[in-house]
Amino acid sequence: MAKIVRIHEYGDAGVLKIDEIDVPPPADDEVQIRVKAIGLNRAEVMFRNHAYLQEAKFPSRLGYEASGTVEAIGSSVTHKFKISDRVSIIPALDIARWGTYGEIVNIPARQVVRHPENVSFTQAAASWMQYVTAWGALIEQAKITQDDFVIITAASSSVGLAAIQIANIIGATAIAVTRTHTKEEALFNAGAHHVVITADGNFVEQVMAITSNQGARVVFDPIGGPFFEQLTQSMAKGGILLEYGALSSEPTPFPLFPVLGKTLTLKGYLYSEIVGDDRALEHAKEFILDGLASEKLLPIIAQTFPFEKIQDAHRFLESNQQVGKIVVTL
Numbered sequence: 001m002a003k004i005v006r007i008h009e010y011g012d013a014g015v016l017k018i019d020e021i022d023v024p025p026p027a028d029d030e031v032q033i034r035v036k037a038i039g040l041n042r043a044e045v046m047f048r049n050h051a052y053l054q055e056a057k058f059p060s061r062l063g064y065e066a067s068g069t070v071e072a073i074g075s076s077v078t079h080k081f082k083i084s085d086r087v088s089i090i091p092a093l094d095i096a097r098w099g100t101y102g103e104i105v106n107i108p109a110r111q112v113v114r115h116p117e118n119v120s121f122t123q124a125a126a127s128w129m130q131y132v133t134a135w136g137a138l139i140e141q142a143k144i145t146q147d148d149f150v151i152i153t154a155a156s157s158s159v160g161l162a163a164i165q166i167a168n169i170i171g172a173t174a175i176a177v178t179r180t181h182t183k184e185e186a187l188f189n190a191g192a193h194h195v196v197i198t199a200d201g202n203f204v205e206q207v208m209a210i211t212s213n214q215g216a217r218v219v220f221d222p223i224g225g226p227f228f229e230q231l232t233q234s235m236a237k238g239g240i241l242l243e244y245g246a247l248s249s250e251p252t253p254f255p256l257f258p259v260l261g262k263t264l265t266l267k268g269y270l271y272s273e274i275v276g277d278d279r280a281l282e283h284a285k286e287f288i289l290d291g292l293a294s295e296k297l298l299p300i301i302a303q304t305f306p307f308e309k310i311q312d313a314h315r316f317l318e319s320n321q322q323v324g325k326i327v328v329t330l
Contacts, residue, residue, distance in 0.1 A: 005101035005310055006059040010050035013314040016101075018307075019059070023104040025072060030106045031081055032072035033089070037125035038100055038307075038328040039065035040317050047095050048314070054095055061099025064091035067115070067124035068105075068330075077109035088115045088124035090132060090281070093272055101310065103330060111275075113285060116293040123292075126299035126325035129271070130162035131288045132281075134220070136274035137242045138166050139287065141267065142218045146171030149216035151207065151234065153177040153223055154247065155187055155195075158325040161300050163220050164191045169296050172218075175210060177203075186323045190300060198227070207234035215239065215262075224252040232258035232266075240265040300324030 001020045009015055026032040041064050046052040048062065056062075067088040070081050081087065090111045092098045098107050115124045138144045144167065152163045155176035167174040168191045176192035178184065180199050187195045196206045207216060215236035221228070225248025231241060232255040241264065246252075258264060274280045291297030302322035305313035307330045317326050 002102055002104040003307070004061060004099075004103070005063070006061055007048055007056060008059045010048065010056065013048070013311040013318070015048060016311050016314060018310070023102070023106065026074040026106045028074045028076040029109055030074045031070055031077060031087070031109050031112045032104060032106050033066065033068040033087060033112070034071045035066045035068040035100065035103055035105055035330055036121035037067050037330065038063060039125040039127075039129065040313055040326045040328065041065065041091075041129055042317065043095065044101075045314060045318055052095070056096060060096045061101065062095050063100035063102075064095060065089055065125055065129050066100035066105060067121045071104065074109065080109055081112065081114070085114055086117070086121070086124075087112050088128060089113075090128045090275060090285070091271075093275065101328075113289070116289065118295070119292050122301060122304060122327050122329060123299045125327050126158065126301055127288065127292065127297070130158040130299070130325065131166070131291070131297060132274055132284050133159050133244065133271045134162040134166050135284045135287055136271065136280065137220050137244060137269050138163060138172075138218065139170070140274065140280055140283070141242060141269065142220075142240050144170050144172045144218055148172040148218055149175060149211045149214075149236075151175045151177060151216045151219040151221075151231065152192075153219075153221045153227075153231070154245075155192065156183045156323045157222070158300070159222070159244075160220075161190050161324055162297075165291075165297050169291060173210075175207065175216060183323055190323075203227075203230050204233045211236070218242070220244070223247045225250040226253065228252045229255040229258070232262070232264060235262060235264055237262045238264070240267060242267050242269040244269045244271075302326050304329050306330075
């Protein structure tokens with residue numbers, strides 16, 4: 001028997017229950033992991049709230065990220081891993097089938113990675129969703145260079161911080177965007193070259209001043225909403241805006257004149273574009289493992305919670321007070 005977090009209905013953090021259930025052996029193509037740490041994601045809150053793209057079948061497991069040690073190995077993957085290997089999980093696309101909230105999890109071997117020895121279980125559990133998401137947008141799709149200015153909105157989120165670090169590795173200039181001055185110092189400490197506070201107004205003017213009136217070639221945004229138009233107004237000719245979320249509850253206008261006048265590319269971007277492509281995923285793994293080993297990529301942990309406090313961890317995630325990743329430890 002293993003302790004597993006499941007939901008038996010949709011609702012607030014109180015619906016997260018720790019059940020004791022039997023976990024079957026891994027399938028032929030799976031690795032069984034004894035979990036040491038779990039990284040939390042907003043997608044899990046949305047799933048719990050019945051606001052996600054996947055429906056639950058109750059009682060349902062949930063969770064995307066975790067790290068731990070190899071407990072058992074499916075028959076077709078014995079050459080890739082050995083018992084007790086330190087591993088972490090690249091989130092798969094089924095939040096319930098391969099849910100990571102628990103003591104023991106079975107994960108497709110394709111999604112399991114031996115992480116560098118210098119990376120703790122807490123750091124490893126906080127790495128893959130954020131770095132794969134940011135790598136796919138900035139490196140694979142926008143192909144940023146050292147000459148680029150990159151606008152990163154929701155910059156204090158784990159993905160925003162990952163984007164700042166990746167921009168720094170390439171040598172691009174990271175412009176972090178945040179609503180108030182509360183997180184400004186933390187963003188500079190995280191490596192942002194510039195921090196723009198939207199509450200101060202004159203967003204476009206601030207970006208144009210930073211970029212010597214050229215605008216930013218790349219925008220990486222998970223929000224949408226009315227601010228979308230100002231983002232396009234702050235872009236350079238021929239720029240690309242990658243939209244990877246819809247956090248705003250307000251409609252997103254189509255900025256016709258900036259798009260036409262600057263010949264902009266507006267692209268919807270999903271994490272699944274990378275993890276669903278073997279070639280892209282292998283390149284992402286190589287880049288991220290190298291970055292973690294060299295500590296040029298260093299996950300920023302906002303707070304850790306013990307497994308028994310999973311409900312409190314979700315509540316803290318929903319508070320939007322954190323800078324970086326929330327991790328639950330076992």
